[in-house]
Amino acid sequence: MIAAVVLGRPIDGLGDSKLLTASRRDSLYERITATAEAIGLVVIPPGEIDxxxxxxxxxxxxxxxxxxxxxxxxxxxxxxxxxxxxxxxxLGIWKGDQVAACVAAASIVAKVTRDRMMVALDECHPRYGFAVHKGYGTVDHRRALETYGPCPDHRFSFSTVARSGASGVMGENEVGAGVA
Incomplete structure (x- = not known):
């Protein structure tokens, strides 16, 4: 998931989405989406990443x-x-989501949107725990991959998926789980 945000007004508390609590991200997401001049969102399907x-x-x-x-x-x-x-x-800015409000806002919009997509994906594939780990390579996620193999929505080119014995054949029901 990738976002671009043009802020409509200053918003206090913006920062690196990965360093904020989920509830703080959700609160900021609501403020950003309510006041932004514009938001552009892109979902990159797993097959495209692969x-x-x-x-x-x-x-x-x-x-x-x-x-x-x-x-x-x-x-x-x-x-x-x-x-x-x-x-x-x-201009590309190192750790831009920590120093530029518009980059932080885009990071928050992308992360919250992606996390919500992962919760929805969990409803389709509950044994992988997407709603809990949100697609990050946790121990539980790796165990599920070892036990069940990947589902069509995994990115087969990622090392944890490849190590699980993935065939590399993508399914028809691709859902984007791109990075913020």
């Missing part, structure tokens, strides 16, 4: 998220690395 690689998929996803913004903007700040091919000047 085919193109995570980094290339993330770069392209950032371009697509920015392209989905419904207002004009003068520049783009990205988290961590530069993104070539954006329609305006841009």
């Amino acid at each position: 085919t193109r690689g995570l980094h290339k998929s993330n770069i392209d996803g950032m371009r697509r998220a920015v392209a989905r913004l419904s207002c004009e903007f003068g520049y783009v700040l990205t988290d961590g690395f530069p993104v070539p091919g954006l329609p305006v000047p841009s």
Whole structure:
């Protein structure tokens, strides 16, 4: 999941989504979505990540998220690395979600949206515990992969999935579980 956010007004408490509690992220998500000038969201399906690689998929996803913004903007700040091919000047900022409000807002929107997708995915595949670990490689997630093998919604190119004996054949029901 990748998000681009144009903030409509300052929001106190924005920060790295991974360092915030779930309840704090949810609260900030509501404030961001209620006041943002524009939000662009992109879901990258597991098959695309497996085919193109995570980094290339993330770069392209950032371009697509920015392209989905419904207002004009003068520049783009990205988290961590530069993104070539954006329609305006841009700057990649190391740990951008810790120092730039718009990057933090995008990180929060992407993480909350992805976490909600993982909860929904858990309803389809409850034995993997997606609602609990949200797609991160926890011990319980690795055990489920070893016990049941991957489901069609796993990213087969990821090492924990590949080690579980994945065949590499994607199912028809692909659901994006991209990174924020």
